[in-house]
Amino acid sequence: SQKIEQNSEALNIQEGKTATLTCNYTNYSPAYLQWYRQDPGRGPVFLLLIRENEKEKRKERLKVTFDTTLKQSLFHITASQPADSATYLCALGPQTGANNLFFGTGTRLTVIP
Amino acid sequence: DAGITQSPRHKVTETGTPVTLRCHQTENHRYMYWYRQDPGHGLRLIHYSYGVKDTDKGEVSDGYSVSRSKTEDFLLTLESATSSQTSVYFCAIREGAWSYEQYFGPGTRLTVT
Numbered sequence: 001s002q003k004i005e006q007n008s009e010a011l012n013i014q015e016g017k018t019a020t021l022t023c024n025y026t027n028y029s030p031a032y033l034q035w036y037r038q039d040p041g042r043g044p045v046f047l048l049l050i051r052e053n054e055k056e057k058r059k060e061r062l063k064v065t066f067d068t069t070l071k072q073s074l075f076h077i078t079a080s081q082p083a084d085s086a087t088y089l090c091a092l093g094p095q096t097g098a099n100n101l102f103f104g105t106g107t108r109l110t111v112i113p
Numbered sequence: 114d115a116g117i118t119q120s121p122r123h124k125v126t127e128t129g130t131p132v133t134l135r136c137h138q139t140e141n142h143r144y145m146y147w148y149r150q151d152p153g154h155g156l157r158l159i160h161y162s163y164g165v166k167d168t169d170k171g172e173v174s175d176g177y178s179v180s181r182s183k184t185e186d187f188l189l190t191l192e193s194a195t196s197s198q199t200s201v202y203f204c205a206i207r208e209g210a211w212s213y214e215q216y217f218g219p220g221t222r223l224t225v226t
Contacts (some may be wrong), residue, residue, distance in 0.1 A: 043203050043217030103156040
């Protein structure tokens, strides 16, 4: 069955620096990959989607890369702020059917002022 | 939370009792999902629906059933709750066939004693 690993459970970074989160997967060939943000006690919030034929996607201070050869996605937050502190989830999905996503366990990011 | 409500938000119940969780959406989206989230496992799909009366099983469906008699409501039932079903349950919707991101409700924290 598919396996999704996010680089670490927790990542601490100084304000203003770039945070880089990793999502690795095996036994799966996703048509796309998504990143979500989750704050304590709340549901995940969609951030970005990148398709298998795309190398990079940007949205404001966020950048996602997708390497289907390495089976890896990198999620970058530039000029990080304390408000970026949250858990970030990656999710893999097929292009057919009801879009059944497979989620990683998440990385808890803390941006230190 | 994209017009998604979940009820109840918190529930404590005893082993062996039936429990029904409700997900309500206001936008008439076709696809609805039930996930559970547990430490170390991330979000796992329980059941999903692709239309009224159209449902299917997800990754962890044993011990759960669902019903969707109206577009706006998706019910998750634990027929006989067990302690292993203590979890946080999230409902999600997907806006359309070619829109792959999912939007989550606020969650229901269920404790089975």
